[in-house]
Amino acid sequence: MIPLSHYLIVSAILFGIGTTGVLVRRNLITILLSIEIMLNAVNLTFIAFGRQLGSVDGQIIVFFVMTVAAAEAAVGLAIVIGLFRHRESLNPDAFASLKW
Amino acid sequence: MPETLIFYALSGFAIGASAMVIGQRNPMYSVMMLIASFGALAGLYVQLDAPFVAVAQIIIYAGAIMVLFLFVVMLLNAPKEDGSEWDRSHPLRQPAVVRLGGLLASLLVVQLGWALLSARGLGGGVAAFGDAETVSSVRVLGRVLFSEYVFAFEATSILILVAMVGAVVLARREGEGS
Structure with a gap:
């Protein structure tokens, strides 16, 4: 029987990989992919805790996370397409005109 | 024990x-690696008695969302990022700041490990409570989704x-247009 803590460790490692990707990569699409990794790490935690507590609420929250992720991907990619049209670049450093 | 080995x-x-998603510069391969990672996560969900979520993970995540990403990568003919795009002079990339960040990150890891070791109830098997029949039943899932969570469901549609x-x-x- 696999202890709950092992699932939590896997989830923490995946979340850390996602955070590192957001901080390190210089490509808007890869940054969005890293956000998806983080969402999946949280999903794994929800399902592991739901199984531990013997309830289906964790799985239902995972469904909502999935739908929100789909909406986020659609809007985020539309924004990426708009940005690419303006600057011909996917490097986030190219979009610094709102910085003071 | 095959269960542990599969896990x-x-x-x-x-x-x-997931490490290969962020470990390379070509966004095309990143998307492919992320699909592989989602497949493995779906396997973990099956092990956790959540087969319906596993199928939804494959269909919605690997099927729909990743195809959307792939479509955009191909549509934009996304260039590979190269190392020269890094802005080395940025104040947040000074060596002292990077060292401070590394120190804080290792502190966070130590704290998380300490919390995992000291929390009670995490050591037992993950399937300690509840029976697999109830948790993996699509019937129970649908009933809870459309009774307790019906407001969230409708809000999601909006x-x-x-x-x-x-x-x-x-x-x-x-x-274009008006």
Whole structure:
């Protein structure tokens, strides 16, 4: 029987990989992919805790996370397409005109 | 014990594939690796008695969302990022700041490990409470979804509608239409 803590460790490692990707990569699409990794790490935690507590609420929250992720991907990619049209670049450093 | 072996194989595969998502510069391969990682996570969900979520993960995540990403990568003919795009003079990339960040990150890891070791109830098997029949039943899932969570369900439908309209408006070319 696999202890709950092992699932939590896997989830923490995946979340850390996602955070590192957001901080390190210089490509808007890869940054969005890293956000998806983080969402999946949280999903794994929800399902592991739901199984531990013997309830289906964790799985239902995972469904909502999935739908929100789909909406986020659609809007985020539309924004990426708009940005690419303006600057011909996917490097986030190219979009610094709102910085003071 | 085959169960433990499958768990370690799947989680190792998921972690390795996720590391390769951020470990290379070609966004095309990143998307492919992320699909592989989602497949391994779906296997973990099956092990956790959540087969319906595993199938939804494959269909929605690997099937729909990743195809959307792949479509955009191909549409934009996304260039590979190269190391020269790094802005080395940025104040947040000074060696002292990087060292401070590394120190804080290792502190966080130590704290998380300490919390995991000192929390009670995490050591037992993950399937300690509840029976697998109830947790993996699609019937129970649907009943709870459409009774307790019906408001969130309806709110999600409005969210998807708004996201769809927003995506259409954002991706439209300027000066087109009225």
